[in-house]
Amino acid sequence: MTTAKPQRAGSFERRTFAGLAASLAFAATACSVNPYTGEQQFAAYDDAQLSQASAQAWQQLRAQTPTLNSGPQYQRVQRVWSRIAAASPKAGEQWDVQVFNSDDVNAFVMPGNRVGVYTGLLDVVENDDQLAAVLGHEVAHAIYRHANQRATRQAAASAAVQVGAAAAGNSGLGVSANQVNALGSVAANLGVVLPYSRNAELEADLAGVDYMVRAGYDPRAAIRLWEVMQQNNSQRTADFLSTHPNPDIRQQRIREYIQQKGY
């Protein structure tokens, strides 16, 4: 990571111009190919940067909430996760998979191949296929680099708003002080609090279904999962329970996708 030296802001015009220049430089350096999908992606950070940024938040979570290291619930998560991860483009990669002992009906993924599953979720899903639907959704977020997309959007907004701050210091080295600041400000929330976009959620739903099929799980469990979640009516927010898009739309999209793919 390269940090630029902030410069004192000049007149309003100069600051405005510098801000514009920073935004353009930001856009020019932010395109890269996603190694897992082969698609061009607007991503301001490389995976190592985000992994580093989320390490602290991950440690805090682990310090706050007890984790299971053995027993049936632990084994169940490890077993289903192993099958799903092996069926995804991230097969063979090392993961830190933690089972948090908490009533939260939740699961999440963080940059750096970190995944968390709460025991409250294990009490709600009816079978391993439904758990596989949740985990397929989560690994898809990692594969499509949705956390990077989200951080990039936030950094772009920040670069556009904070006109002038450190803009002149961006000499084409790729990372401006604005970007560094934005990365710091989102680090604590990576993968946990901030919602993904509606499109990211749908993308994760459908890709997750692909991994389920490859891993030998019943893809229809992804539809049933949403019915179960609606019946459960939990007040707790979970990544896969994001209010956008609404559960009915998600079920419909998954149903159409399964039909279209002939699963």
Ligand SMILES: [Zn+2]
């Ligand atoms: Zn999600």
